[in-house]
Amino acid sequence: MKKKYAQVIVDNKATSTDKLYTYIIKSSMLDMLQEGMRVLVPFGRGNKIVKGIVVSIEEDYDNKYNLKSIIDIIDDKPLIPKDLIELSLWMSKEYLSSYLSAFQVVLPPGNYKEVQTIVSIKDTFKLKHYKLNSLEQKIINLLKIKGNNLKLETIKEYIKNSNINSAIKALEDKGLIETTLEIENLVGKKYEKYVSLENKSISYDDMVNIIGTRCYKQLEIAKYLLSLKGEDISLKELMKKTNSSLSTVKALEDKGIINIYNKEVYRTPIKGNIPKYKRQLLTPKQKKCVDEIMNSIKGKKEDKKFLIHGVTGSGKTEIYLHLVEEMLKFGKESIILVPEIALTPQTIERFVGRFGDNVAVLHSKLSNGERFDQWRKIKEGKVKIAVGARSAVFAPFNNLGLIVIDEEHENTYKSSMNPKYHAIEVAEKRCEQTGACLILGSATPSIESYYKAKNGKFKLLYLDERINSSEMPKVNIIDMRDELNRGNKSIFSKALYKAIDKNLRDNKQTILFLNRRGYSTFVSCRQCGYVVKCNSCDIAMTYHMKDNKLKCHYCGLAINPPNICPVCNSKYIKYFGIGTEKVENYTKKMFPNAVVKRMDMDTTTKKGSYESILKDMQNKKIDILIGTQMVAKGLDFENVTLVGIIAADTSLNLPDFRGPERTFQLITQVAGRAGRGDYEGKVIVQTYTPEHYSIQCAKEHDYISFYNKEILLREEFKYPPFVNIISIIIYGEDQKLVMNRSKEVYKHLLNEAFDINYKDFKKNIIGPYPAPLEKIKKNYRYQILIKCKDDELEDLKRIVEWVCILNKYKLDYQGIKFNIDINPNSIM
Incomplete structure (x- = not known):
């Protein structure tokens, strides 16, 4: 048999070892080893045994090296599919990232070194009808003796045989055992007690003979189990439905009527009380979008990349839902990306409301257990749809048909950690690999994406009307310099104060936006000009009134605010600038009878806090919601008729060429939260630079004019997309x-x-x-x-x-x- 060689990435973070190492594949491993499996290999001069991942299998190698052999195969099947291996190698090259960093994003959540293959007997009835060889029988006997959930490495310790992996695969192919993954020391599987009938074909009369006519409660339980027609039920639910005790149910087990067993249940961040989300009738313009996309897919065209430029409230989500529905008809899987965790609950509600248990959720706010279980559901083919933030683009689907990137302009789609990938670029690559369709959607597309669409790299689709033909909200620009000249030094302009007051009297809701958290943006001495800066970062610290602390938003350092200036010893310490916390306090003072809530990084650290605030907003329990970027996009509340933007200039004053684009996007997106229901919306934008083209274009909801001005400046000063x-x-x-x-x-x-x-x-x-x-x-x-x-x-x-x-x-x-x-x- 011709020799084969494996290219392996070893688990070593040193830059000098960030390369592919070639190992000989022993002849006994040739039939079993696949790309994406973990192996044990000898590494370095001392032949230290380390774990590695096989990324390719070759028939030749560079003869100038003396090769070592792989010691053992850890997995019974690949942890990573071939397309994700290729994707990781591409990312390493594309973003100048280490191999290990590039592979980390496609591996199971947690520490991939601790992932264990768990083997369990699947069908005891079938076992009686199969003739097993001696090795297969040894494995079955071990599972019966040692417990029905054994680690593959434990089986190898007890049964010393180099063909263990082959025997496991053979038993799995026969349907006698099943293998699954769990992470040791981090998240074990979660189990619940379940009840099944010992004999599925037993009649009620037979039950009565075994139980006895006077055991009324046991007979009631038995009758209820028969009504389930062979379906198993959780012990907890059975006791609740039949109002029975544990001892009564156990009595049935003692009589051989039922079997109580442990069943794995997936941890899920999806709450069980999500209402059905009905399929909406598409408007002619929505239908045109869906038809164009589906014709491209059915026509098997190679270029299946689309940018939907749809105004806020134009029904882009319903288009996504229809496309996912079409994918399911073809047996294809779909990934839906949203930019903010704050948006995930609303998106989940719509997708779970439409597609039920066929949806998995992936984002950073999940617990380790939830994240691993959601990943495993995708990997094991239990779901066809994944909804999540940036990293969901790596969901390990085997038959991917669609990737949707909603609010594609958002900067959260770019990773700040190695590999510094952009989700759009990764999605493009995955779609090229798998033949899947890529949909980008936004009311304010990024300059780069729109430029690509104008130059034919994406097919551009328009949705220029809101659903039900409702009007775009009217935008009023308030020059805060005039307010100051009239003696108004408060946070609210006169117009914004009056509008909030009217909205409260009309029982309508208001959103106030400020892209700065904290109470005051910096603390300074009025006598000598000293500004309190972070010792570690040399950046002005932000005052947070609730904790009475100065905090650095870059490294997290928190200190007590000074009472006297450390430079000149004066007592003239003043708090300058405003953040969301100050806006919240001021709003409560101005409108004491209103229910005011704040949504920013400081108020949403607790698990479930996003969902709680959004639910209260949905149920009209909040009158005024104050927040940062997380209230700016995608949220849909029909009773919100007023949006106030406290300071529109924040991103304009940064030394960054994307400042005007971010300003336009934020104003347009926040403005889009108003008037999404049956009532007219109104937006008030407070600014010190009302004449700036980004603010003027946002006032008119005019993306095209903004793009035309911005693209000329980008070309002139040599910025993306021209370089x-x-x-x-x-x-x-x-x-x-x-x-x-x-x-x-x-x-x-x-x-x-x-x-x-x-x-x-x-x-x-x-x-x-x-x-x-x-x-x-x-x-x-x-x-x-x-x-x-x-x-x-x-x-x-x-x-x-x-x-x-x-x-x-x-x-x-x-x-x-x-x-x-x-x-x-x-x-x-």
């Missing part, structure tokens, strides 16, 4: 060292760029200079920016990899680290 940006942050605790190393890195980048004839390299490799956020978590930060066109990007990435990651020039990088981001969300 790519590679951001390199060099950081460390020694400022002088960071500065010197940054200069050396810059010099070598220029040399490499010169060697590959990169045009205008001196003009397009910018830096090094202190980053806009110069110090975070005690680390000083210097930045180098590289601008390049699409056809130059791969060459420039290779240069960055040679200089910064592979350290081609053998620079002393001790004491410094790199943060490399391809097309970052922000250049802060």
Whole structure:
């Protein structure tokens, strides 16, 4: 038999070992080993036994190395499917990430090294009818003796045989056993007691003979179980339905009528009382969108990428629901991405309301147990739909037909941790691999996505009307400079105060938006100008009144606010600026009879807090909801008729080229929360720069005019989508060292760029200079920016990899680290 070789990623985080290692596959393993399985391999000079993942199986290798052999196969089936292996390898290259980081996102939630294969007997009745070989019989006997849920590694310890994996597979193919996954030391499976009839074909008369005519309660339970027609029921539910005690049910088990057993139940974040969400009749424009997409899918066209540009309230979600329904008819699976966990409850309600138990949920607020169980339901084919935030794009489906990215413009789709992937780019890649259809949806598409659609990379679909032809809300721009000149120094303009007051009298709800949490944005001395900054980050600290603490929103440091200035000892300490907490306090003071709630990162840390606030809002128990970005998008409350934007200039004043785009998107999205029901909506935008084009275009709900102005500026100043940006942050605790190393890195980048004839390299490799956020978590930060066109990007990435990651020039990088981001969300 011809030898084969496995390419393995070993579990070692050192940069020097971040490569694929080749191992010989023993002949006894050839039939069993597959890509995506974990193996035990000898590693390093001391042949330390480590775990690794097989990413490819080859028939040849580079002869200059002496190879070692794989010791053992850990899994009975792959942990990762082949397409997700390819995706991880692509991400590693695309985002200059380590192999280990790139694979971490597709592996089971938790620590993949602790994942165990659990083996259990599936059908005892079938066992009597199969002739098993000696090894298979040994496994069955061990399961009977040692308990019916044994780890695969435990079976291997008891039965020393190199063919264990093959025997397990054979037993599984016969339907006699089943294997599943669980994470040891982190989340075991959850079990509940269930009740089944010992003999499914028993008659009631036979039961009476066994139980006796005078055991009335036992007979009542027996009769109820017969009415279930062979279905099993949880012990808890049986006792509740028949109003019986545990001792009565156990008496039936003692008489051989029933069997009480442990059944695995999945932990679920989905609450069981979600009402049915009826299928809506599509408007002609919605139907046109669905038909165009489905014709492309049925016509098996290669390019199945769409951007739905639909105004707020135009019914994009109903289009997604119809498309998922069509996928189910084809036996295909669907992934639905939403940008905020705050949106997930509403999206879940609609999808579970329509598709019931066929939906899994994936997001960061789940417990470890919930997350693992949801992942396992997808992996084991128990559901066809996954709804979640960014990381749900890696849901391990085997027959993917559709990926939907709602509110596609949101910056939360870009990861800030390695690998620094963008969910849209990953979704595009997955769709290319699987032939699935990709749908992006937004009322305010990102400049990059709209540019791609205008240039034919996405098919552009329009929804320019709200459902039921309701009007877009009227937007009033209030110049806060005029308010100040008239002596109004309060948080609310006169117009906003009157509008809130009227809304309360009309029993309507109001949303107030401010993209800044906390009470005051900074604390300063009026005598000498000293501002309290974080010692670790050199960034102004925010005052939080509820805790009476100054907090750093970058590293989390919290300190007591000073009573006297530490520089000049004056008592003139003043709190400047406003955050959501201050708006909440002021609103309660102005409207004491109103029910006021706040939704931001400070009020939603507790599990279930999002759902609780949204439910109260839905049930009209809240009059005024105050919040940050999480109230700005996707939320749908029919009784909200007024939206107030407290300070529209926040993102305009940042040193970031995306500032105008973010301002336009936020105003438009927040404004879209108003007037979604049967009542007219009104929006009041407070600003100090009312003449800015992003604010004027948002007033008119005019995306096209905004895009046309913004795209000209992007082209003029060479920003995306006309160029790519590679951001390199060099950081460390020694400022002088960071500065010197940054200069050396810059010099070598220029040399490499010169060697590959990169045009205008001196003009397009910018830096090094202190980053806009110069110090975070005690680390000083210097930045180098590289601008390049699409056809130059791969060459420039290779240069960055040679200089910064592979350290081609053998620079002393001790004491410094790199943060490399391809097309970052922000250049802060």
